[in-house]
Amino acid sequence: MPASGAVTRHTLRQQIAEALRDEVLAGRLLPGEEFTVKHIAEQYGVSATPVREALVDLAAQGLLDSDQHRGFHVHRFTAGDFRAMVEARALVADGIFRRVVASGLGRVDSEALVSVRRRAEEAGRAAKGGDLDILIGYDLRFWRELTALFANQYICDFLHRLRVQAWVFSVPFLRGEGACREWLWNGHEQLVDAITLGDAVAARAVVDDCHAHALAWADRVGPEPETGRGPSAGGGPGTGSGAATGAEPELGPGPGSPRR
Template identity: 75%
Template sequence: MPASGAVTRSTLRQQIADALRDEVLAGRLLPGQEFTVKHIADQYGVSATPVREALVDLSAQGLLDSDQHRGFHVHEFTVEDFRGMVEARSLVVDGVVRRLDGAGLAARAHGESLVSVRRRAEEAARAARAGDLDILIGYDLRFWRELGALIANRYVCEFLHRMRVQAWVFSVPFLRADAEGEKWLWSGHEPLVDAITLGDAGAVRAVIGEYDEHARKWADRLESTHR
């Protein structure tokens, strides 16, 4: 019985963390917004223990900040933080691609896993072109996570996933408030899958470079309009 109870609590802890992460990604919990363990426990109708554990997990992921007297609040990332995220993921991805030659890329991009990645790419690109931010976020995160699992080790994948979650957390409030926000949703997922399938490392670096430059230009625009 103790083991079963531990599994149940662990599962609940993860479910709460996932639900709160989705709230932050969707922009329903805004940067700086404060809440307590009791508030979240009451909201989900659960005890305080799994909620506290979930909030600590999200704090460790850089999404929340804790205050001994005031509870927790959503972390407020800056434009410079965002630029740092883009640079970090760019350096790591470039290192992964350069480590694998074209044959290495093609050898890893096959079978059912690639079919799933291509499906995510199509859905993410479609949502980006339609300006559907809610749909895009989920497919974009799954696309990059599944793609990373094909060509990188799990430690690299986890790092990159964390960078992309944080980047979305920063971006969402600004994209929603911008009348032209949908024009800045990147939709190059499919060309990237095509390049990896062909084992064309140069084309992969070119698409990734365009992706990163797109993010940098958006950061520049954001900074210029919020001075």
């Protein structure tokens, strides 16, 4: 019984953390928004312990900040933070490509790319349609599965964390964009095509273009949005379907990577 109880609590803790992360990714919990363990526990109808553990987990991921006297609030990332995230991703990608070129892209098992291509197709379709709720989920899953083909778990986790944080910064802006889809990168399938052909040069060009688009979008963004219930343009962040992690729970280039 003790072991079973521990598993149950751990599962509940994870479920709460994932649900809250989805709320942040969807833009329904905005930067600076405050809440307490008691509030979340009442909202989900659970005890305070798994909620507190879930909030601590999210704080460790950089998504929340804790205040000893006021509870927790959603971390406010800046445009400078976003640019630094993109730079970090670019530097890691450079290291990965150096190793890939040395070993050869052609060694990637084509069967391993089937799932990645499926994510790419869904992410590209969502980006072209401007559907953030679907795009975020598939995009995150796409990059995580793709990175896992070439890098170890520590690198995968690091890059995934940066992409989640980048989406958290981007979503409030993109919700307010009248032409959101015009700024969403949709080169997922192009990247898979290059990898399938074993063309490391072409693959690197696509990834570099993804990072360049992200930085171009960040330069356009300017000051951070207000921290109310969200930008008025586009209906605000609460107008989405709620599937922040997409049809498949979890996922642009990281958050808001733009397309020219």
